[in-house]
Amino acid sequence: MRSHHFLRALALAGAFLCGHALAADAAKALPPSADFFTNPEFSDAVLSPSGKYLAVRLATKGKHDVLGVVDLATDGIKVVGNFNDADVGQYRWVNDNRLVFTAADRDLGEADMRYAPGLYAINRDGTGFRQLAMRSWQPFLTSGASTAARDLLPWHTYLMGQRGAQDSDFIYVLDRNYSNTGEFLSSSVLRLNTVTGRTSGNVPRPGDSVAWMLDNEGEPRLTTTREKGGSNNIYYRDPATKDWRKLTDFERYTGRGGGFRPLAFGNDGTLYVIHTTPGQDTTSVYSYDIASGKLSDKALVNLEGYDFNGQLIMDKDKLLGVRHLTDAWGTTWLDPAMQAMQAKVDQLLPNTANLLTLPSRAETPWVMVSAYADIWPRRLMLYNSETGKLRMISATFPNIDPNQMARKELVHYKARDGLSIPAWLTLPKGAGKNLPMVVLVHGGPWARGGSWEWVPAVQFLASRGYAVLEPEYRGSTGYGSKLFRAGWKQWGMKMQDDIADGTRWAIAQGYADAQRICIGGPNYGGYATLMGLIKDPDLYKCGVEWLGITDINLLYDGSWNYRSDMSDDYKRYGMPALIGDQEKDAEQFKATSPLLRAAEIKQPLLMAYGGADTRVTPAHSIKFYKAIKATNPNVELIEYEEEGHGWKLPKNRVDFWDRVDKFLDKNIGAH
Incomplete structure (x- = not known):
């Protein structure tokens, strides 16, 4: 079945249920930054297996998030899970009567995070509470625990990402194995009774498993193992013999090789997989015959122009449809x-x-x-x-207020070598032509940057009068292997050219004022911001980078006084293929190093970093700031000491974007 794209020109007439009326004129004061960057008041809810009850995470101002259960027949709500010192984190129905949940703290920055999530279970009426796994490497940080420390699972016990059978008190959990330096090595699955807290029937592994998949009966049936040489194997466990059988393999960082990636088991035990569509550049969903090792001739759903990203939707009897991401999230119902x-x-x-x-x-x-x-x-x-x-x-x-928000559109432009580049264009509400523009570069870089949805940072900038262009430059994922692979070893080169070409396209189309354009972004987007200021000083009048990489060699080597969470495995097998080899590509690394070329940046620059960032360690900001301040007085460095690789605390998000607002207004002001 071929799916249409889901981006639609939705009419602005009419009212949204229980929401604002969409008025024709929204001449109001600018919405404050806190409206965009505070924590969401309500994040999610989960129906019980029968649909009779609704589990919700409730946020109360000044208090920790709690877990509540709504009886949909009576509308009665009962708080069943809460902590004195933490928020409720993940939660899931075990069956129609029982839930499991973890601890979290949304008000702590990464520097203050010193505990594992733990694991707890409780009945929907608030009875039967049991702590199942240690939190913070300690047995008890929660009052009312009903078991001895020796009976608790270790701190490295985690919920699986799959809901399981939901027909008993048992669930499968992950026991994650880490090295002495904190690098994830492998995981095992344990069958856990959420009432007694005891485990049974631990599943043997065919190797160093890094991922697991449950079948239609809720039993571990597939595992992905990490092999030497940078490859991964996928194994299937025969339900009759309990023996593991290898199905395929692939390079774990580039994705090359292998015939498919497993997606899910259907109600009847059919395995559905993701496979490259014959004659196309993108992936689709197929069924896979385990006995014969053959794929179905026809795709279940084909998203033309997009790699499949999504999940199957099933009830107790059959496959109902497929949830997927094209330009927006949508559903193809079967x-x-x-x-x-x-x-x-x-x-x-x-x-x-x-x-x-x-x-x-x-x-x-x-x-x-x-x-x-x-x-x-x-x-x-x-x-x-x-x-x-x-x-x-x-x-x-x-x-x-949606009246004050801006429409977002997926556009395409040609790079200088002819490659088609997708990009997201957001224009301020009621705006005309030749606008001040922010070129917002996504991080990763091997990721998809955006989709058709409300994004706080983009809408905040648009509310201040700025056009926003978000290029899905080569190396981005989700749009086919050609775009992804074209970005290998192209940091600061063709990847950078794509961003500049998109900027010039926006100028040529009349969207952007050539004299009022700023480039910005996080992580790799921060690196691209710095390289953009260096390579294309005629295009960008200023830059805003946060958490940005300032030198590729720093990613490899780190520094003696800062520990990086970049794994040795990725440095050995991933980075040489995707970014470049430290020895063979040494000259390229020098030419594409913002740190070594800092003196070339003359434009105003705003930088921000987390003091507890273990991905892009403070060495990146300290060395670069010292280098650039020698020749450029218009540079400001912000450090949020308690933050890691991103702004977790609302106060810091608000502070950062208020600073960005003032910086942009000073340099390319919308007014």
């Missing part, structure tokens, strides 16, 4: 009844894209709806398939 339900929900919510999530074994008519758009932050609702009515749960950013 089931006629679900197609009809989607149409009814879309009619009720015409201004948003609407994602439907079903309970695993529905006994009620309730279906979860996540509604969003480029100007609408996500809102969660419940749809009653019998009455055809919606009821509001909550909104992530309720203070955001």
